[in-house]
Amino acid sequence: xxxxxxxxxxxxxxxxxxxxxxxxxxxxxxxxxxxxxxxxxxxxxxxxxxxxxxxxxxxxxxxxxxxxxxxxxxxxxxxxxx
Numbered sequence: 001x002x003x004x005x006x007x008x009x010x011x012x013x014x015x016x017x018x019x020x021x022x023x024x025x026x027x028x029x030x031x032x033x034x035x036x037x038x039x040x041x042x043x044x045x046x047x048x049x050x051x052x053x054x055x056x057x058x059x060x061x062x063x064x065x066x067x068x069x070x071x072x073x074x075x076x077x078x079x080x081x082x
Contacts, residue, residue, distance in 0.1 A: 005065055009072035022073040025066065032066060 012018045028035065039061075059065045 005059070005069045006072060009069060012073065016071045022070060025070045025073070031064075036061075 009018065011020050040061075042057060
């Protein structure tokens with residue numbers, strides 16, 4: 001069974017935005033507690049604009065969702081093994 005996060009990751013991949021999204025997620029990891037609080041306030045505004053059907057609140061409410069989305073986006077990203 002696929003989840004909303006998997007659908008969102010597939011949508012990002014389809015539009016060629018998986019790598020930039022993964023980089024942004026990693027860069028904003030230190031701000032995650034603040035983003036979770038802001039998500040409570042902003043999700044009613046962001047969800048209709050982004051068209052993500054609740055992905056904003058799902059991503060910020062579940063502590064493991066952030067890491068699962070990042071893992072899903074990183075799954076297809078090529079690695080630079082030195």
